[in-house]
Amino acid sequence: MTDFSMLDLAPTLLSALERTGKTEPTPIQARAIPPLLEGRDLMGLAQTGTGKTLAFGLPILHRLQGQGKPAPKSARALILAPTRELVQQIAASLTELAQGLPTSIVTVVGGASINRQTDRLVRGCDVLVATPGRLIDLLERKAVSLGQVQMLVLDEADQMLDLGFIHALRQIARHLPKQRQTMLFSATMPKDMSEIADTYLDRPVRVQVSPPGKTADKIAQAVHYVAQGDKAALLQEYLAKHPGELALVFGRTKHGSEKLSRLLDKWGFSVGAIHGNKSQGQRERTLAAFRAGETEVLVATDVAARGLDIPQVMHVYNFDLPNVPENYVHRIGRTARAGREGRAVAFCAPAEMADLRAIEKLTKQPIEVIGGEPWPERMAEEARTKARAATGQGRGGRPQGQKPKQGGGAKGKPDAAKAPGEAAKPARPRKPRPHPALAEAMAEERGQKPRRFRKKPVRRGGE
Structure with missing residues (x-):
């Protein structure tokens, strides 16, 4: 396939591609766009810089044409990306192609005013490009609803796993309708990717255009x-x-x-x-x-x-x-x-x-x-x-010199002896702490300093 005109895209998109100087699809675009236009789920494996944004962006813009205004606080297409920079890059590429079209594109990322983002979502949008942490913040505020999402994209899914966002993705999945089209793009296939694929994809078409680890020839x-x-x-x-x-x-x-x-x-x-x-x-x-x-x-x-x-x-x-x-x-x-x-x-x-x-x-x-x-x-x-x-890390992953906790009651202390017939006091429930890697990744994505969990100092006799 040597020309975008062979992909059955809307004439307005073909004109936009010609205006931006894009005439020949890359391998990932040539192989991914046809099944996506048919409504199939897709798992795309390709290195960064191979044109993945247009591979999912063109089918999204094609399908959105003629749908009218979106409902308040809703989105028709949701694109999740791991970093703020990637969110901005995706939005810029789609905005360039949607120039002159009534398609509305909104970005939400950490480190920016959540009140302004809430205001932009009041009227709803066609395409919402977001980082997982900030999207969860908006969902908790009920500033956005994902019940009308028709198309979902997980871009750079392997990096989202590396940053510890798998728990956030599970939480977001509960807000999405079951009837939707899902596109997952990744540069590598780590073991945890199968869990994401099983959760989000339905009989996906698999497209791979370059082996993982291949670097650019130039x-x-x-x-x-x-x-x-x-x-x-x-x-x-x-x-x-x-x-x-x-x-x-x-x-x-x-x-x-x-x-x-x-x-x-x-x-x-x-x-x-x-x-x-x-x-x-x-x-x-x-x-x-x-x-x-x-x-x-x-x-x-x-x-x-x-x-x-x-x-x-x-x-x-x-x-x-x-x-x-x-x-x-x-x-x-x-x-x-x-x-x-x-x-x-x-x-x-x-x-x-x-x-x-x-x-x-x-x-x-x-x-x-x-x-x-x-x-x-x-x-x-x-x-x-x-x-x-x-860095305080031993071979076992614990800080050196720190011994594992012994069995027993709360905080690793042995259970205190109880008088015969005395009823044991119910243990006070403790609020679970997030995994440190997830807490740091979520805090960084939101533009906050990660919370550090430290043990209380031990008082010794005579001090």
């Missing part, structure tokens, strides 16, 4: 072995060699990314940073400056690994290697977009040797070494052990 990949403490100076050297070219730098943590961006700013680079501690307004302004070329260096966590479509990005630097190898593929996919070429350089410290090997195993290709020498196995293991100790 990305020149390289690795530079460097001690952790020398990474910032090395990054300065690389950035200085390419003035005027946009560079995206990935860190592993919010604190580390913010610290690095401030250091680069001190060294005279025009730099911005986006991560979970930034408000939605800050993130949008930073991305706008980077897209316009006003900022040449963007330091980010994995919130920018997907959904960031800026063709001018020439360089991606993995300042910290990701501990999830699939994220490496998504990170470097931010360059070499729209037919251009790009370069990705990974900085590998001794503690990251295992992460590098996992990446090469996933991509099934060795990464070219352009600096330093591979760290010896013994040094790498010692560095990894020290890194685990610094």
